[in-house]
Amino acid sequence: MAAPLKSIRITGDKLEIVNQLVLPHTVEFIEIKTIEEAHDAIKTMKIRGAPAIASLASLSVSFYLERALRQSTPPDFFASTDALQAHITPILDFLFTARPTAVNLGAATRRLAQTLEASFTTGKDARATAEALLAEGRAIADEDVGRNKEMSKWGGDWLVERVKANGGSGKQLNVLTVCNTGSLATSGYGTALGLITYLHETGSLGKAYFTQTAPYHQGSRLTALELQTLKIPSTMICDTMVGSLFQHHEIHAVVVGADRVVRNGDTANKIGTYNAAVLAARHKIPFIVVAPVSTVDLDVADGSGYVAPLVLFHVLYKLKFVPRIPIEQRPPLEACLVRGALYPLRGDKEQAVVMITPEGLDGIYNPSFDVTPADLITAIVTEKGVAVKREGEAWIDLSGIV
Ligand SMILES: CSC[C@@H](O)[C@@H](O)C(=O)COP(=O)(O)O
Structure with missing residues (x-):
């Protein structure tokens, strides 16, 4: 490999x-x-x-x-x-x-x-x-790197056992992921992509599906490259195709990383993660968050994320008071541009940045992250183990995995 x-x-x-x-x-x-x-x-x-x-x-x-x-x-x-x-x-x-x-x-x-x-x-x-x-x-x-391997094993083994407990073989598992959580997003192996790699290495993976993850395209630019390099069977979908994928293909789990997991299990991750979680719940597909303990923020009670003016956020942080998840707003222009190489590809693979909106477009909404309520999450995995949401509860007890 x-x-x-x-x-x-x-x-x-x-x-x-x-x-x-x-x-x-x-x-x-x-x-x-x-x-x-x-x-x-x-x-x-x-x-x-x-x-x-x-x-x-x-x-x-x-x-x-x-x-x-x-x-x-x-x-x-x-x-x-x-x-x-x-x-x-x-x-x-x-x-x-x-x-x-x-x-x-x-x-x-x-x-x-x-x-x-x-x-x-x-x-x-x-x-x-x-x-x-x-x-x-x-x-x-x-x-x-070491902790990524640990959490990937915890999460991978847990998923295989869960599928078996529900009558499946635990083989040929198809999973969907969002954004990029592999060695490019970490110091090596990855979190959600680490779990997918682990399933592949242990013969349990059918196929990894991944969203393009607009507007920055971490999926089509980075996850695609990592999966191709690792020779992991995969299929890319556009962000708008998650519902269709769930309707027409057998998907055993959605596996994502996290930027901040707060005390009740609510999780901030790349924009579009929440959409996938809502659709996964509708289709009764387990939704798994994989992240190191350093991504867990027990100082914040829940994920009622707010769009912070950055200056205010930094002042509050200095005062050791961060009551909510600050949601980064990227420059509006970034949502109007697509990066890549000129097509058809030439030997020099000349880079291009292309505008996909009319010039001077007003009113662009560009939050970089969304928050998935714990209510929609089946399990959260860290290097210390797996925390599973209890039947009928809307939060996840993280005490055993931090
Ligand atoms: C192991 S990476 C986990 C998250 O950081 C990842 O899913 C993500 O949202 C990255 O966002 P990015 O804006 O590309 O930094």
Whole structure:
């Protein structure tokens, strides 16, 4: 099996990402040399996917500190742990502002802030604190792959057993997924796409269906490429075809990732996920969310998501008060454009951005995420196990999987 593309590549002291804006036709690596470049790559979605953006943000801090530690004349912020904290805290705050919905980014920057804080109790000096921080930044990125494999196995085995319990063979399972949740969205293997890969590796997968996922087309550009690379049997559908798919094909489950799972199990994920969940409920198809513990936000009670003015969200976050899921609104123009290579494809696969609306169109609605109420979710899977919604309840008890 060919190795799937990874979103982040580290070669010696070089941190690079694959520019996901030009995939699948062009594989372009971009070096991330500064914190600003990391922030920009996340904001403009050159890298995307909840775990991947958290990994890049953390690694950019690690690389920044590694460079500082190597300088022959130490920078001023190594004068004391206080100076280091005063210097690094605004950097973490800045990285956190890149995208609001995926809680992993906030969880990562918070974890680094806690590492800084801990050095005051342990009495570490500034250089030792910097070493601890850069190790923590690398750990955040590294631990992603192992936990993805764990949650994929939990979820895959659970689905097979559920199908068997309902009289099926547990083989040839057809699943639908939304967006991209594979190695491009994580540090490797993937969450929902990891579960699909696991089913394939263990001989239980029939076919993976995936939506194109407009307007950014994570499905047709990225999931298509990953499934093709992994040689996993698959079929792409347009976002509008989910109902038709359920009417005319046997689908055993809908499997999606998440950007934020809150205390009652309500789940924010890529726009269009809610549509698929409503249709899955209508057709009695199990709807499964696969996400790491770092995507679970127990500080938010339920998913009555709100469209936050970003400034307000960041002020509230600083005050440790995030009462609702902030739903990112992408620039309206992004919903008017389609990216790809000129067709028919030529050898150089020249990139094009095409406008699909009249110029100057007013009134464009472009939320990047929607919230699926727990009521419509059958099970939530993390690296710690599977939480299943109890019969007749509208929420999911996450206590066993966080
Ligand atoms: C493992 S990725 C889970 C989610 O981050 C994914 O489903 C998703 O919604 C990604 O959105 P994106 O806007 O592409 O960052």
